[in-house]
Amino acid sequence: MTVLFMEHFGSFPVMDSDVHGSPRPDLAMLVGARVRRARVDRGLSLGSVAATAGIGKGSLSEIEHGQRNPTLSTLYALARALGTPLSHLLDDRPGAQVASPGIVARLLDVRQEADATVEVFALTLTPGAAHRSDGHGPGVSEQVLVTSGRVRVGTEGDPMEVGVGELASFAADMPHSYEALDAPAAAVNVIRTPR
Numbered sequence: 071m072t073v074l075f076m077e078h079f080g081s082f083p084v085m086d087s088d089v090h091g092s093p094r095p096d097l098a099m100l101v102g103a104r105v106r107r108a109r110v111d112r113g114l115s116l117g118s119v120a121a122t123a124g125i126g127k128g129s130l131s132e133i134e135h136g137q138r139n140p141t142l143s144t145l146y147a148l149a150r151a152l153g154t155p156l157s158h159l160l161d162d163r164p165g166a167q168v169a170s171p172g173i174v175a176r177l178l179d180v181r182q183e184a185d186a187t188v189e190v191f192a193l194t195l196t197p198g199a200a201h202r203s204d205g206h207g208p209g210v211s212e213q214v215l216v217t218s219g220r221v222r223v224g225t226e227g228d229p230m231e232v233g234v235g236e237l238a239s240f241a242a243d244m245p246h247s248y249e250a251l252d253a254p255a256a257a258v259n260v261i262r263t264p265r
């Protein structure tokens with residue numbers, strides 16, 4: 071599957087494509103429905119989820135109704151607030167793509183193991199823009215295998231610089247970041263979320 075580079079990250083942060091790369095424009099509606107269903111199933115109010123995720127109630131309402139395309143950062147904040155893996159909000163749909171400044175993540179695979187959800191994303195990173203992520207849920211870990219370029223990745227205060235063929239592993243239940251060094255970079259990111 072090809073990772074598409076998005077020149078204007080803010081324009082279309084949630085995209086979806088089929089196995090041939092043709093866009094499927096319905097992902098924002100599916101994401102909104104998944105967010106709403108997760109919130110309702112947990113008996114949480116719109117206001118409480120918005121406050122926990124650090125976004126406005128109006129923004130969350132627009133996301134739930136498919137009227138706003140959330141960025142990668144916003145989706146991770148919602149996933150954390152709802153206690154669910156990011157892939158669940160993406161409808162466990164390979165090809166779903168989300169972005170924030172400096173990073174594009176395309177879902178490649180999701181596996182449900184006995185004790186964890188394992189998500190595999192293809193990442194495209196642009197130099198000059200570090201992507202910071204708040205910690206995910208308790209016990210979440212990440213492995214990042216660089217396939218092109220050089221990347222600084224890892225937890226705040228302990229980042230690692232890795233190049234092609236090198237792997238960085240770190241606890242992702244604390245703040246961490248991803249940054250391309252000097253040139254565009256690509257990586258495979260495996261996220262393991264315990265149940």
